[in-house]
Amino acid sequence: MRPLRFALFGCGFWSTYQLAAWRELKGAVCVAICDRNLGRAETLGRRFGIEGIYDDPEKLLAREKLDFVDIVTDVATHAPLARLAALHGLAVICQKPMATSLREAQDLVKYCRKRRAPFFVHENFRWQAPLRALKAELDRGKIGRAFRARIDFISGFPVFTNQPGLARQEQFIVADVGSHILDLARFLFGEADSIYCRTQRVHPKIKGEDVATILITTRAGAHVSINMAYAGNALEREAFPETLVFVEGTTGSAELSPGCVLRTTTTQGTQVRRASPPFYAWADPRYAVVHSSIVPCNANLLAAVQRRGRAETTGEDNLHTVRLVFGAYTSAALHRPVKIS
Numbered sequence: 001m002r003p004l005r006f007a008l009f010g011c012g013f014w015s016t017y018q019l020a021a022w023r024e025l026k027g028a029v030c031v032a033i034c035d036r037n038l039g040r041a042e043t044l045g046r047r048f049g050i051e052g053i054y055d056d057p058e059k060l061l062a063r064e065k066l067d068f069v070d071i072v073t074d075v076a077t078h079a080p081l082a083r084l085a086a087l088h089g090l091a092v093i094c095q096k097p098m099a100t101s102l103r104e105a106q107d108l109v110k111y112c113r114k115r116r117a118p119f120f121v122h123e124n125f126r127w128q129a130p131l132r133a134l135k136a137e138l139d140r141g142k143i144g145r146a147f148r149a150r151i152d153f154i155s156g157f158p159v160f161t162n163q164p165g166l167a168r169q170e171q172f173i174v175a176d177v178g179s180h181i182l183d184l185a186r187f188l189f190g191e192a193d194s195i196y197c198r199t200q201r202v203h204p205k206i207k208g209e210d211v212a213t214i215l216i217t218t219r220a221g222a223h224v225s226i227n228m229a230y231a232g233n234a235l236e237r238e239a240f241p242e243t244l245v246f247v248e249g250t251t252g253s254a255e256l257s258p259g260c261v262l263r264t265t266t267t268q269g270t271q272v273r274r275a276s277p278p279f280y281a282w283a284d285p286r287y288a289v290v291h292s293s294i295v296p297c298n299a300n301l302l303a304a305v306q307r308r309g310r311a312e313t314t315g316e317d318n319l320h321t322v323r324l325v326f327g328a329y330t331s332a333a334l335h336r337p338v339k340i341s
Contacts, residue, residue: 021280025299031050041053061085082119086117095121109319147250150225153243155230156230170208172209174209192340193339197331202229
């Protein structure tokens with residue numbers, strides 16, 4: 001099978017790691033990149049030896065022979081770029097969140113379905129090694145039925161330094177990190193029945209919320225509390241960018257703690273093991289657990305584009321996550337729980 005040809009839209013912070021992760025796979029090759037800032041595209045192109053350099057996506061799609069596109073741009077451009085690629089009959093991989101509103105996301109999924117353009121959301125958090133290990137442990141049933149859980153993503157890491165655009169977003173932590181964490185809650189504990197959310201803004205010079213507290217009730221009856229913060233405060237235990245999880249089950253408990261340590265406790269005692277991510281030379285050590293997860297995520301999506309397997313995070317599936325994201329904002333505005341249909 002020949003390698004599939006693709007174009008990358010967006011040459012910002014994450015694009016370097018996205019391209020590096022694609023190079024770990026043999027089934028796809030990037031032949032063109034596009035960014036509104038042509039100089040930035042040229043710099044990234046030289047680094048990866050890519051000859052197709054553009055600042056106009058329509059020109060790129062008209063000139064290049066492609067199988068799919070990978071959209072790594074800001075959220076406001078996701079839907080327009082995805083629609084443009086689908087119009088050209090290409091498969092689409094898009095970063096989260098897929099759109100700026102639930103309606104826009106629903107319309108985008110419907111449009112791609114109508115155009116028969118496979119549409120996938122690049123949701124890599126669920127592919128982190130420690131989180132896959134936790135999921136496997138829950139599926140083994142050692143701790144019984146999970147009835148309560150806590151998911152924490154709390155950090156003083158200066159995220160706005162690497163990604164200054166986040167400070168200008170009207171909706172920040174729930175839409176950005178929350179898209180990952182709410183998808184993770186679905187992955188670990190199933191679909192939600194209701195959501196309750198409160199938000200705060202601690203940084204004085206940002207537009208959106210940087211703290212969120214969320215409570216989800218799942219259809220299976222589990223209560224999942226989610227705590228997220230990029231408040232910039234000093235923490236005794238800085239675990240960035242790890243997601244920490246504690247799960248209570250009917251016959252035991254499981255905990256994912258800093259350092260990718262997984263503890264499973266039953267009446268027979270506690271088993272402890274480290275679920276460390278693989279090491280890649282191109283990954284930033286500060287983001288290693290996240291950067292390494294891009295590889296298996298890309299592999300899963302590529303297999304779906306090649307029709308060799310089924311993607312976990314199709315556009316249709318990710319609509320459930322988008323409903324949670326905007327349900328959280330609705331709940332925060334109304335100061336009451338919101339049913340998830």
